Amino acid sequence: MNKESNSIVKVWEAAVRKSAGPKKRANRIFTTPMSVAHVDDDVYQVEKILGNGDFYTGQWLNSFPNGQGKYLWTDGCMYVGEWQKGNITGKGRFSWPSGATYEGDFKNGFMDGKGTYIGSNGDTYKGFWVMDMRNGQGTQSYCNGDFYDGEWKKGLQNGHGRYQWKNGNNYIGQWMNGLCNGNGTLMWQNGNRYDGSWEHGFPKGNGTFRWSDGSFYAGVWSKDSNEQSGTYYPSDDDDPSDDIPSDWDPMDLFTVDLNDCRVCGLEKVSIFPSQKNLNMFGLEEDSSNKKLLSKKGFDANGKPKWNLGDERMSNYSSEDGSYSSYDGSRSPMIDHSIPRVPNLRLKAPKRQGETISKGHKNYELMLNLQLGIRHAVGRPAPSTSLDLKSSAFDPKEKVWTKFPPEGSKHTPPHPSCEFRWKDYCPVVFRALRKLFKVDPADYMISLCGNDALRELSSPGKSGSFFYLTNDDRYMIKTMKKSEVKVFLRMLPGYYKHVRAFENTLVTKFFGLHCVKLPGASQKKVRFVIMGNLFCSQYAIHRRFDLKGSTFGRTTDKAEDEIEPTTTLKDLDLNYIFRLRKAWFQEFHRQVDRDCDFLEQERIMDYSMLVGLHFRGISCSEAGTPSRNSGAHTPTGNFDDGAPRLSGVDMDRIVIDPSRWIQLGINMPARAEMTTRKSCDTPQLVGEPTGDTYEIIIFFGIIDILQDYDISKKLEHAYKSFQYDATTISAVDPRLYSRRFREFIFRVFVEDTS
Structure with missing residues (x-):
């Protein structure tokens, strides 16, 4: 077994050396042909040296790793464990060149489930994870001797937990965002203790400081001495006194007692498994696979095609936010690039x-x-x-x-x-x-x-x-x-x-x-x-205000006159938006709930505001970088190397979960172009053309403060004499709600690809 492992490592090391040679060698996908054709439905063992020098050995099914397998990156990272349809999913072990390891559950490339992370400095976390972040119950042993046992949320202590310092001090109580927050008790090794409220890591509000001799000080605590007030109770006298011991000041709790009670920080992870590039492109020998994906991104047999040449594509890119694969799950090894429409x-x-x-x-x-x-x-x-x-x-x-x-x-x-x-x-x-x-x-x-x-x-x-x-x-x-x-x-x-x-x-x-x-x-x-709604690290390239009516619902601007700040309307819309199944179902439910609420409040004339960021598409002018991120607006013509967030920004995303995907915020989707038939009656939603772009989409319901008052009733009556009553915006809230939903559910559809 050792001989076999040594031979694999030697072959891989040779591949690393070869990858540093002339770039033209990278066009040869395999350094040595080590597998033969198999029936697609059979699981078989393969050993593959990839174009960039990465190495995979393990089980294979239908052009994807499936079962047990090992993947080695040229930078020294390694994953050994279970795969499912091209995803790192199941039990496995990921190791970093620094010596850090994670062993446990994976889901779609993320550390997700129950697992143990041991850092290069000896820090150890045992517990539950969600999308590469500590989430749920878990214990953290720090290299300096500190220990935490409790609840976590989005990578930080959150909920109820106990923190034990090496010096014997310990805190038991509530946490929020990695700091003591809520009700809690801090006990010092010398017998003193504080019971009460905390805010952002410090006592704030009602609390009691007790000495080991039984005396205590009760009152309102704050770092601002002007807000500090309380009463001292000596241990040998039942009568309270305002005379605090001369050798102690309430502010000492902040300036002295808490100095040796600092919560230790977590070791920074250099790169997460979900961010690693699984460079398995080009596993088909057919030269046609060296082209970009077809219009729908699938080959003649209905399977996803694998792109050969773009070694820059990241497994998890916060810029593109892709989570989709052919079976609805996220497949980090499939190139989801959509052919660019040149115009x-x-x-x-x-x-x-x-x-x-x-x-x-x-x-x-x-x-x-x-x-x-x-x-x-x-x-x-x-x-x-x-x-x-x-x-x-x-x-x-x-x-x-x-x-x-x-x-x-x-x-x-x-x-x-x-x-x-x-x-x-x-x-x-x-x-x-x-x-x-x-x-x-x-x-x-x-x-x-x-x-x-x-x-x-x-x-x-x-x-x-x-x-x-x-x-x-x-x-x-x-x-x-x-x-x-x-x-x-x-x-x-x-x-x-x-x-x-x-x-x-x-x-x-x-x-x-x-x-x-x-x-x-x-x-x-x-x-x-x-x-x-549009406060984001992504540049908004197109924005639409959609009501579901046709009268007056166009900007009448030529394509070259449309600015990114131009708000287009219903008859300007030339896309339908495809959301992955889980997001579409939640979207459908929430639109129904929101429309029911607005109808109940007799509100009408509201809109769905939609913003689109086209991934991997450059602008015709030099862009201005977003103030919220290191991501930049691309320049020049179409660029296959779409901009990505820097490692620093990825760290910000992990620290600041608000930048993760939410319904209507930072959502990856696909926009399929449509074209309207030439006819006398305006067509709200055109016919799909098959030309599809990958986008980040933002949407929300705005203008929700217009009720169906007398002015709107008069507007409805007046316009109904001149135009079709169903095409105008000023209609009864019940009709407006029904029409709005019908239109929105034609524009937003489930992505079945």
């Missing part, structure tokens, strides 16, 4: 909006907005429960605050004019921000930081102004009084809906406010803060 030319996305600087007509309004938001979010408030009383939704539940330029007891001095500020239902929106996992500090920095807002031209007929934060995370929209009334009326239902359905596609709202300006007019500017 598609995209302009490079440009930064939207006009920066509001001094001298801009709305500069003072922007200052007022930022001052008011900073005051509203930063104002001390009790911890918000997600179970709200009905009184919190009362439209009369609002707070007025006066902002004089010289400042007041509750407001800072400012360079703008005097104004009054109103918060609508502040408790509800504080709960919504908590529900949507918005950190208050990040929220304030985005909206009220040193960077100015950007004003967008209104894309619709409402006449509203739109403002975008500098980091693109939030959008501010001015509102009419009628829209505010509708929003406040539906707020209880909205809160209940978004709390019940985490994957809801309806707009996320974070705050509703009003600025009252001075002067005779006493002008009021009402506005709502929303999430920006």
